[in-house]
Amino acid sequence: MALIELRGIGKSYGKRDVLRGVNLAVEEGEFVSIVGASASGKTTLMKIASGLVTPDEGEVLIAGAAVTGFPRNTAFVFQNYSLLPWLSAVENVRLAVESAFPEWPKAKQTEQAVKYLEMVGLGAATAKRPSQLSGGMRQRVAIARAFAVEPRILLLDEPFGALDALTRLTLQQELAKLCQAQEPRATALMITNSVDEAILLSDRIVALGRGPGASLSAAVPVSLARPRASDLMMHDEEAIWVRGQVSEFLASSGDGGAAKRAAARAVANAVAVEA
Amino acid sequence: MLLGLLWAAVSGTVAKDLPSPAKTWSESKLYIMAPWEKRGEMDQGILRMASYSLYRVAKGFLLAILIGTPLGFLLGSSPVLFKMFDPAIQVLRPISPLAWLPLGLILFRQSEPAALFTIALCSMWPTVINTMHGVRSIPQDYLNVAKVLRLSGWKKFTKVLAPATLPYMFTGFRLSLGLAWLVIVAAEMLTGTPGVGGFLWQEYNSLIYSHILLCILTIGMVGFTLDRLMGMAEARLKAA
Numbered sequence: 373m374a375l376i377e378l379r380g381i382g383k384s385y386g387k388r389d390v391l392r393g394v395n396l397a398v399e400e401g402e403f404v405s406i407v408g409a410s411a412s413g414k415t416t417l418m419k420i421a422s423g424l425v426t427p428d429e430g431e432v433l434i435a436g437a438a439v440t441g442f443p444r445n446t447a448f449v450f451q452n453y454s455l456l457p458w459l460s461a462v463e464n465v466r467l468a469v470e471s472a473f474p475e476w477p478k479a480k481q482t483e484q485a486v487k488y489l490e491m492v493g494l495g496a497a498t499a500k501r502p503s504q505l506s507g508g509m510r511q512r513v514a515i516a517r518a519f520a521v522e523p524r525i526l527l528l529d530e531p532f533g534a535l536d537a538l539t540r541l542t543l544q545q546e547l548a549k550l551c552q553a554q555e556p557r558a559t560a561l562m563i564t565n566s567v568d569e570a571i572l573l574s575d576r577i578v579a580l581g582r583g584p585g586a587s588l589s590a591a592v593p594v595s596l597a598r599p600r601a602s603d604l605m606m607h608d609e610e611a612i613w614v615r616g617q618v619s620e621f622l623a624s625s626g627d628g629g630a631a632k633r634a635a636a637r638a639v640a641n642a643v644a645v646e647a
Numbered sequence: 648m649l650l651g652l653l654w655a656a657v658s659g660t661v662a663k664d665l666p667s668p669a670k671t672w673s674e675s676k677l678y679i680m681a682p683w684e685k686r687g688e689m690d691q692g693i694l695r696m697a698s699y700s701l702y703r704v705a706k707g708f709l710l711a712i713l714i715g716t717p718l719g720f721l722l723g724s725s726p727v728l729f730k731m732f733d734p735a736i737q738v739l740r741p742i743s744p745l746a747w748l749p750l751g752l753i754l755f756r757q758s759e760p761a762a763l764f765t766i767a768l769c770s771m772w773p774t775v776i777n778t779m780h781g782v783r784s785i786p787q788d789y790l791n792v793a794k795v796l797r798l799s800g801w802k803k804f805t806k807v808l809a810p811a812t813l814p815y816m817f818t819g820f821r822l823s824l825g826l827a828w829l830v831i832v833a834a835e836m837l838t839g840t841p842g843v844g845g846f847l848w849q850e851y852n853s854l855i856y857s858h859i860l861l862c863i864l865t866i867g868m869v870g871f872t873l874d875r876l877m878g879m880a881e882a883r884l885k886a887a
Contacts (some may be wrong), residue, residue, distance in 0.1 A: 424794060441794075448795035454788045458810040467806055471796045 373436055375400040375559045376421065376525065382429030383416055390416050392585035394430070396578060403551065403560040405570035406588070407618055408580030414563045415451075417580065418529045421561060422448055434525070443525065445472075447518035447558075451530040453510040455502040455517075462486060462498040465517045472521035488520040489513065492546060508539035515543070519550055526551075528562035532569065541602050544572050552598060567618050571611050572600050579621040589621040666857040674857040688841060693865055700831050700842035701869065703759075707766025708827040712820055715771035719778025719819070720808070729779070740772045744830040748837050758838035762831075769830045773822035781815025782808065814885055821877040828870045843869075 374397035381394040390413040398404045408414045419425035421432055423439040432439040442448075447468075455464045465485035473481065489498050492512040502510050511531065518526060531547070532540040551557060551573070564570050570577045571594055579589040592614050596604065604611045651668055658665040666674070675693075682694035722729045744765050751761030789811055793803045835844030843862050850858035 422795070424791065442797060444797070446795075448791075450788070450791070452788060454792050456789065456792060456807065456810070459806070467798070467802075468796045471798050471802065 374398055374433075375402075375435055376561060377433040377436075378417075378421060378430065379433065380430035381417070381420055381427045381432070383413070383420060383425070383427050389585040391420075391427075391587070393587050394580075396588060398559055398561055400559055401557045402576065403562070403574045404576045404578065404591070405562045405564055405574040406578050406580050407564055407567055407570050407622070408586070409582060409622065410565060412580050412582050413586045414565075414580055415529060418527060418561075418563050422446070422527050445521075445524040447521050447523035447526050449511075449514050449518045449526070449528045449531045451533040453502070453507075453514045453534070455510055455513055457502050460499050460501055461489060461494060461505065461513045461516075464502070464513055465489060465520050468517045469520050484520055485516075488516040491519070491550065492516045507535055508543060511535060511543060512546070515547060515550065519554065522554075523558050526558040526560040528560065528564075530563050530565065533565065540569075544569055545599075545602065548573055548599060567615050570594075570618070571596075571614055572602065572604065577614065577618055579618045581621065589618070592617045664856060666860060671857040671860045674855065675861040678858070678861060691841065691846075693843075693861060696841065696843050696846050697865055697869055699840075700835065700844060703762060703835075703840075703842060704766060704824075704827045704831050707763045707830075708770060708824055710763060710767040711771035711823055711827065712774050714767065715774030715819070715823065716778050716816060718771075719775045719816075720782055720812070722775070723779035723782025723812075724808075736772065736775065739768075742769075744769045744833045745837070748834055752838075758840055762834040762838055762840065765834050766827050766830045770823045770827035773826065774816070774819035777815045777819030777822070778812060781812035781819075784815070785811040814881075817877075817881045817884055821874065821881060824873055824877055825870065828866075828873060832866060 376396075376398040378394055378396040381391055382389075383391045394417060396404070396406075406414060406417065416425065420427045423432065423441050423443060434443050455461075456467070459467065462482070462485050465488060466481055469476070469481045469484045473484075476484075486495070486498055489495060489512075492515055494509060494512055494516065497505060497509060502513070505513065511534070515531070528547075532543055535543065551560065560573075562570070562573065567577075574594050576591040576593050578591045580586050581589065594610070594614055596608065596610055654665075655668050658667040678693040682692040684692045685695060722732055747765045747768050748761060751764035752758065755761045755764065785808065789807050793807045798806065831842065832844035832847065835842040836848040839845055839848070843865055847859055847862035847866075850856075850862070
């Protein structure tokens, strides 16, 4: 049985149909990415999957039970970090630990928070407020906060969307490392606008078509061995094939001219490298 | 400076009853030079008088924020309650302290609680309204954090709602304190209790006009100092 299951999800805001007939099943321990252009309803889909928004049609099942409110043993990473500005880095992480493991003694909760901050390379910045940290460091805190609760399910909503390209590459690798290191591996669902990012991290990729009334493509499996290098997309045949598949779906769905051109370009590049 | 010159000019020409700056000084010297002396119930140094008023304001203000802050939180977090109470607040807010005071006297039959009742009732509205506004403008991001961390009600309040609202609350406190100080004079005048307002009214009745000016200047200065102090506290809070 799938751990996370979306069944016939539909959602509209007023007259605007955002999602229609979205079906997805994520198996325990699997990392699935949903790739879509901006304004395609990705974030809405993620909010529905996490119980923050109720769908108009269909249902979300976690371990077979219908979701009401944010599920247990789940961590969420927001695009805009969403750290509390009045708490230091360690306090931000600790708040999550405290809420997840209320029975732990205080010292152990703090220890856990510090341990995860160290894992993302912020051991020296634990006492800093979010305003004193760079965007990349803030997202590291947010990632530490997510992993520190030892979640069974990890929901990532464009986790690197607000970062510059270089920071993005580094953090993608760190996220991959954290996912690999976790025992047992969390089941992860990530939303992203970057096909490359999805290839780097996922076991399977689905593409979300253009709205209105967007739905998902068939899943494209990624069986590349881990750890995967960032420049994989340039050389590896499978990576290039996956990118072609996803880009094609993105380009063919809906009428987004810009998305179509961008995707066509991506495919052309891939072919050029292949030849 | 300019105001002083204007005062001197007006008191010398059109308003003959208005004491000149020099006369005000000579007649008020005793009160200013011995600011803490107590010669009689209504004959005390100006700072001593002001301290009575400040103490009274402090109590009334404390009462106002103790009632106003939770009320603001409640109205800010529940649209239903807001709709229920907003018309009442809009009607209660513009009522003058002069109107509340007799009601307080009827209710409590004593001047001191009546004065506190009036100060609290008149000064709590900015706290209520600002706190309410603060709660309603908490960014959705922070509320989402509370949701995904599955914070308990109390944790959500202490770690998310209260810190996010604090700057707004403080603006409310500052405005409330200003109002409380405005109200004190009216309250003391009507109840005849010792304090700057009571002193002012008594000296008007005893035709010592220069002391009225002394009181007015004192009230202005104390009000200014209070506002400055609150402003400094507010700035420190926002910097933190």
